[in-house]
Amino acid sequence: MGTTLLIGSCEPFSGKSALVLGIAQQLIRSGLPIRFGKPLATSLEWDPAKGPLPQPLIDDDVRFVGDTLGLPESHLIPSLHLLSPTTATLRLGQGELTAGDGFDRLKQQVVAEDGFTLLECAGSLQEGLLYGLSLPQLAEGLNAKVVLVHLWRDSCSVDALLAAKQTLGDHLAGVVLNAVTPDEVESLERQVVPALENLGLSVYGVMPRSPLLRSVTVGELVRRLDARVICCPERQELLVETLSIGAMNVNSAMEFFRRRRNMAVVTGADRTDIQLAALEASTQCLILTGAGEPLPQLISRAEELDVPLLKVDHDTLATVEVIEQAFGHVRLHETVKATYAFRLVEEHCHLDRLFEVLDLPVPSR
Structure with a gap:
């Protein structure tokens, strides 16, 4: 029995x-x-x-x-x-x-x-x-x-x-x-x-x-945000453990990014300085909000480092809310x-x- x-x-x-x-x-x-x-x-x-x-x-x-x-x-x-x-x-x-x-x-x-x-x-x-x-x-x-x-x-x-x-x-x-x-x-x-x-x-x-068990894959963020994948689509299995918002000056951002690990970084499409700084840190994906397209040198650097680059139609606040809801709910x-x-x-x-x-x-x- x-x-x-x-x-x-x-x-x-x-x-x-x-x-x-x-x-x-x-x-x-x-x-x-x-x-x-x-x-x-x-x-x-x-x-x-x-x-x-x-x-x-x-x-x-x-x-x-x-x-x-x-x-x-x-x-x-x-x-x-x-x-x-x-x-x-x-x-x-x-x-x-x-x-x-x-x-x-x-x-x-x-x-x-x-x-x-x-x-x-x-x-x-x-x-x-x-x-x-x-x-x-x-x-x-x-x-x-x-x-x-x-x-x-x-x-x-x-x-x-x-x-x-x-x-x-x-x-x-x-x-x-x-x-x-x-x-x-x-x-x-x-x-x-x-x-x-x-x-x-x-x-x-x-x-x-x-943090690992609460993490979410880049692919899941793509699905939830209905994001466009600009580069590295084959890297969507990467796990995102933390969320960072690139809204400060670049020096503050670099110091902040160094203290984080396995990040998704959300920043405006016009903040190339923040975007490049994020790529040099422990970033699993870079999510661009607002009008405009990323510069070719940013795409090239993201491809070199195998970091998926995503573009969303939402504003930064709405994007952050979607990502925060994903953590621990996958x-x-x-x-x-x-x-x-x-x-x-x-x-x-x-x-x-x-x-x-x-x-x-x-x-x-």
Whole structure:
């Protein structure tokens, strides 16, 4: 008889996929067969004008995790529904709030088969109710334990965890606190974690905030900004960790740029001095706003340094808002991020305790 664990969160983009990768990797080391899926697909690119949903419905996150872990296709569990405006409109028209026959098949599969089933749930406790696939519904229907990955800002962050505990009851196995300011990890483990344990919240890890995991590819910025790529289109896989605005004088800009790493620099198309200074720093892409075109010598230098040069129609303020919204709100679909996630979970999570609760073999280190 198999074991099922649900990974959920109180809000989207809390770090569920990173924890999934870390848990799965440690159990694979112990020789335990792993199956992974997302009952409600949330990251599948689908255009209803081009045809029906693909079958089987394999979420992009599931595909990436499967490829990263080397799982066979048969160990990727298809999603039952896709969360999208189109499918939500259809569900509303149908007035149907259950997951349908597919949920019964899912239940039979995870109960009957040996090994371990890891299911990543939607972005919050409520998300998926329209499809009958919210986290509480899945926990109850599958009689499964839940681990919540929670973004920790300060002690007020505990309210959402206490509300989740009331909703999930005995299904809640515990929590992992994520995106903690690195300097505060030690004090949090020493002072806050014991307090949470006294409130009945088992804490399996405190993970520091990671600029790498929050980073966004140049290609994603191109998509979100609807930008024109002037040069180096083949370098869109570069990861942007920080944002800089080139609005100061060139001497101040050079000093500022030297203190930053893996930047996207946003500046006016007429600020050639700032643009050239940015190219000599740790710049992953240069984004030009406003009227005008870059000078040929700028394009030539960007090509020499392999730095993508983008041109957008937005003004600087609107461009910055789009980029800031992207940080921390993208899927974990890059190999370098997955490698870092493995290390982050191994170094900062105490999964032995979780595996004991689930009556699973504790991997040897």
